[in-house]
Amino acid sequence: MRFLSNFVNGLGLGSVYAIIALGYTMVYGIAKMLNFAHGDVIMVGAYVAFFALTRFHVPLIPGILAAVICCTVLGVVIERLAYKPLRQASSLSVLITAIGVSYFLQNSAQLLWSASPKMFPSIISTGALEFGGLSISYLTLITIATCLVVMVCLTLFINKTKTGSAMRACSEDKGAATLMGINVNKIISITFAIGSGLAAIASVLLCANYPTVTPTLGSMPGIKAFTAAVFGGIGSIPGALLGGLLLGIIEILSKAYISTNLSDVIVFGVLIVILLVKPTGLLGKNIREKV
Amino acid sequence: MSEKKTPVLEVKELGIDFGGLTAVNDLDLAIYNEEIVGLIGPNGAGKTTVFNLLTKVYTPTRGSIFFDGKDTAGKTVVDINKAGIARTFQNIRLFDNLTVLDNVKTGYHNNIKYSPVSAVFRLPGYYAKEREIEGKSRELLEIMELGQYADVTAGNLPYGAQRRLEIARAMATEPKLLLLDEPAAGMNPQETEDLMRMIRFVRDHFKIAILLIEHDMQLVMGICERIYVLNYGMLLAQGLPAEIQANPEVIKAYLGD
């Protein structure tokens, strides 16, 4: 029973990772870049939600919406100002720029809101669902449900809409997509917008579970979610879900049964093992160079 | 014609499938020492696949390859080069950021050796061996008429020179068999003429066998002593250039039905 409740908690944490991982994986799939600043967009989302809820006493749903809107705009602005001019540059240059953006966001947050941690209000009733000795908090249930809703919506969007198929075309072959009359720059902007919007949702879920808001709050979940995206096969949306959930479960289970101090060792260890067995991640595509 | 002993390369019933698709099937080849042999055929006939099989980029599904009388089964790309097969690539593969001279020097990696320790601490072995590598590399550059480009970055070379540099680099591994994949592609008639002279010189000077894929019939008919014709992954014909030119099957394969 204890195992089951740990497992469900793992699913809850994994759901948060999965939503963040979606942002990494979509941007990688289409812009072929590691957006190191994604974790810091989460942080900004957390602060926006925090101020909306505590200082301006906005109700929960509009508060979340405010975070989503701010992050979406932020994501698009970052893409336009920092990444777009580097479309033709080496991937390392883009990586360093992303690191610069990450530093920029963290230090701006520190200047604006100081480094001292802020307590995120408890937004979801603390009760728990009980049946047969198993107790699952509503928060965990809502987290998992949100993740599922996000996944379903995103899958429908990618597969059923015109913009979605344009996104798929861009991730396959940007040159051909351009020839087909797709505005690649617009698609990349949309991708950043969606990824950042998801980051805002993740930030609220993250803060509901771990209620301290600091300027570096996004770094570690960001790195973990990035790991999750690689885990599942970067560029693959179902891969991000699978990777995120697995990562969350492994983290919680190793904290519960092995050692709290070693949970990161185990999480990263499993990543390494998986990549050795499947070098492009669980659901990644194998590409072989033509001789 | 000189007496022919065992062939340097002997291919028996070679075949490879990709998924359900048979790319090469039932191929028999024999290349003798100091021969220049052509491998021709329409686009998509499987010529480059044959090179990839010979150099172990692909593992054959069927058949065997004997090099120097030894079965090459289980060998890697690196082993094959060490055994004495060197190649060039259809889509040029140079070390673009290295100089022309360094590209050739890299070819001597396994033939003129010294330890990394003697490199890092500049022991006497380093200097002696580096001098040897330098001398031999410059000699190859002269042969391929690239001497003037020695210090140019390989990526900045004109197209024809890049193809010649690939040959020089392959020759630096001191092979017994050289595989050339469309060496004259993109060259003008004058450059092709010069290239033919160089290929012949390389064969005569280093006494090696050469197997080449080429679409330029001026080159193929000009320097190849024997020709194999491949079509749909299978051997369509083989023989002397004059025989191939007169073969109605070959003409049909090239012109289509």
Place this chain on the structure above:
Amino acid sequence: MKEKKSIFGILMDNRHRSRTISYTMVAVAYIVLEILLKTGNLSSLFTGLLVPATCYLVAAIGLNLNVGVSGELNLGQAGFMAVGAFSGVCVSGLLKASVPAIPRLILAIIVGMLLTAFVGFLIGIPVLKLQGDYLAIVTLAFGQIVMNLIMNLYVAFDSTGLKVAFVENNFELQPGGKYLINGPMGATGTERIANFTAGTILVVFALIVVYNLIYSRNGRAIMAARDNRIAAESIGINIAKTKMMAFVVSAALAGAAGALYGLNYSTMVASKFDYNTSILILVYVVLGGLGNINGTLISTVVLFLLPQLLRGLQDYRMLIYAVILIVIMLVTNNEFLRTKASAFRRKKKA
């Protein structure tokens, strides 16, 4: 028809120019700083930065071999520094009573370097099976693993000998016993035996190793494997072996740098060597120019000192640092400026 070159001609020819510039820069910097130090003209803040600067230089020179020359993105260099740092601290702590400071420092650096090289080799076996972004994320993972493992490591010695524990500190120390590594508290009470001269010598050592390796058979093989894997294999170069060589040498230099770093502070925690530090070193290397050692030297010093020099701007310094980073990337990758620059270079040559 070989013409004799003057010494100066040899020093400034194609193969030697960058080396000559590197050694000159290091020598001049050392002499100037030593004079300032000896005459008391260096602020205590600046004096305290000298040894760490040399450590980052050594780690960055090593990383450039891995990222620039070998072409494999490595986000775990700090993990290797951590191995060197904590093993160096242990060696120095154990030999404190029996060996004088200078030979102890040398010994600690050598042990740190060799142990890290070995760890690098073990990590390299799985890591180098991967390519590109996957390789990068796995080096990051290993860096975090190494850091976390050290945070759970307890090493102590007393009259009964050396004690090592993992995760749980389950030993009782005899009176007079001392912790060398105390789990998450890290190394405490380390005798500070590192100094600027040792750091400079280590930088020169790193330069010699990397330059001599680059201009050798092995260096050419490493660069060949970077430029075109398939062609490199076709001329008989064992990719795994050459990549491993660059990876291990890079790790070893980070280990040596770490040992020096560890012996420069009386207390040190493992979390200092997290992925942020790896990224910091990577930024030095990328901004200096991949494969360009002189670039690494300059950018490491400038970027390491920049936040300190901006100290007057207090809270804004890291923000400015971030902006500078982004602007440099945008400017150096600007197509218009690039064509202008190369046109200018061509003109100068002609």
